[in-house]
Amino acid sequence: MKVLKFGGTSMADAHSVSHVFDIIKKSAENRFIVVSAPGKSLKYTQKVTDSFSECCALAREGRDFSAKFKEIADRFLNIGKELGVKINLSSELKIIEHKLSRGADYDYVISRGEYLTAKILAALLKFEFIDAAEFIRFDTYGKLNLPLTAAVADKRLKTSRGAVIPGFYGVMPSGAIKTFSRGGSDITGAIVAYAVKAGVYENWTDVDGFYRCDPKIVPDCGIVEVITYDELRELSYMGAGVLHPEAVYPTMLGDIPIHLRNTFNPDAKGTMIVSSLFEADRINADTITGIAGKSGFLGVLIEKTMMNSEIGFVCGVLKIFEKYGVSIEHLPTGIDSLTVVIDKKNIESESLGHIILEITAVFSPDNIRIIDDLSLIAIAGQNMRGGQDSLYRICKGLSKENINIRFINKTTNDLSVIVGVEELQCERAIKAIYSEFYPDS
Ligand code: ASP
Numbered sequence: 142m143k144v145l146k147f148g149g150t151s152m153a154d155a156h157s158v159s160h161v162f163d164i165i166k167k168s169a170e171n172r173f174i175v176v177s178a179p180g181k182s183l184k185y186t187q188k189v190t191d192s193f194s195e196c197c198a199l200a201r202e203g204r205d206f207s208a209k210f211k212e213i214a215d216r217f218l219n220i221g222k223e224l225g226v227k228i229n230l231s232s233e234l235k236i237i238e239h240k241l242s243r244g245a246d247y248d249y250v251i252s253r254g255e256y257l258t259a260k261i262l263a264a265l266l267k268f269e270f271i272d273a274a275e276f277i278r279f280d281t282y283g284k285l286n287l288p289l290t291a292a293v294a295d296k297r298l299k300t301s302r303g304a305v306i307p308g309f310y311g312v313m314p315s316g317a318i319k320t321f322s323r324g325g326s327d328i329t330g331a332i333v334a335y336a337v338k339a340g341v342y343e344n345w346t347d348v349d350g351f352y353r354c355d356p357k358i359v360p361d362c363g364i365v366e367v368i369t370y371d372e373l374r375e376l377s378y379m380g381a382g383v384l385h386p387e388a389v390y391p392t393m394l395g396d397i398p399i400h401l402r403n404t405f406n407p408d409a410k411g412t413m414i415v416s417s418l419f420e421a422d423r424i425n426a427d428t429i430t431g432i433a434g435k436s437g438f439l440g441v442l443i444e445k446t447m448m449n450s451e452i453g454f455v456c457g458v459l460k461i462f463e464k465y466g467v468s469i470e471h472l473p474t475g476i477d478s479l480t481v482v483i484d485k486k487n488i489e490s491e492s493l494g495h496i497i498l499e500i501t502a503v504f505s506p507d508n509i510r511i512i513d514d515l516s517l518i519a520i521a522g523q524n525m526r527g528g529q530d531s532l533y534r535i536c537k538g539l540s541k542e543n544i545n546i547r548f549i550n551k552t553t554n555d556l557s558v559i560v561g562v563e564e565l566q567c568e569r570a571i572k573a574i575y576s577e578f579y580p581d582s
Contacts, residue, residue, distance in 0.1 A: 146330030149180020155223030178254020277311025538577030
């Protein structure tokens, strides 16, 4: 049995919803469907979730939200009419409008896109509509309570022969609606897959799968056919993403493969995300699985002769960063030097100044300075394990392009290599590494 989740572009208008209908009707295995709210399309320049968010802001400021609300209402009424579904959308819309005028909670309002979309698709498929609010439970701190959710979901879903469930939200212990972070319908799909012990979780979007690297940088880069959860996490951390990062946990826990597929090209193979590769598949797989780069880092370089023999030096430096609540991304070290790499968006320049002053006062380094504008590039792949030449090929590619490696780090589990380069050289570096491993594409 399968769980299928369709993203915003798949639900954007009646035409794309009819593709979704065809995909679902192809197999009786397709029993649980999770949907996002309508996203952008050629005709609509705004996601319904953003339109609801605007309505909510207007209502809160005591301003007239009727024109914005009418835009949303018309969009849903059109989808319903074009698909010929017989449900009373107008009365659903009236309830939401009324609640909005009474100062409804933000999370309730922005979750209504998923709610209405699921109602429409359920009617079209003649499936049951099951509200996510019936089983997705958060705790009092707003954290998902997965064990409770799975237990309630199992009871509620197991008797259903076919159900459409709105993504993106659940309920607090108080009964109030609470949403996940943006893109959170992916998490709902993963939770449902875990709860019903699905054979596979199909995540349908508008791309053919997980790209080997950013297609804006290498337009012809291919699609990864199989990737492990670990590799995906390495690459997603560097910004490569088609899935919400929190969607991986429930599926990983249930050992359920995720199949990324394209609603507008259902014959494409897509990408399978699995817990581990069979040995035979591993041998046949490419040396690396993917490359992803992210800019906006800085390094604090600290140099001090005999640093290595000063017990507690590194720990003391890190404690100062901890004191200012700054999380550390990487820590390349030498005998007499240490660089603390941090994401610029996690630090204000004032705190950075304080940190440098404090390190200087406590440790009297010979030299301390900022290396600004760093990019990090992750190269991930199960097959680097035991492969002697992957580091050599990465360095060769970069050297051919005359790219200066600021630092390089190979994880001890041999799953990934992180290279630090100057921000201005990041795209060129990704291209260079890509063409070293995929010379023919
Ligand atoms: N509609 C929500 C968003 O735009 C949630 C989702 O699509 O997953 O973020």
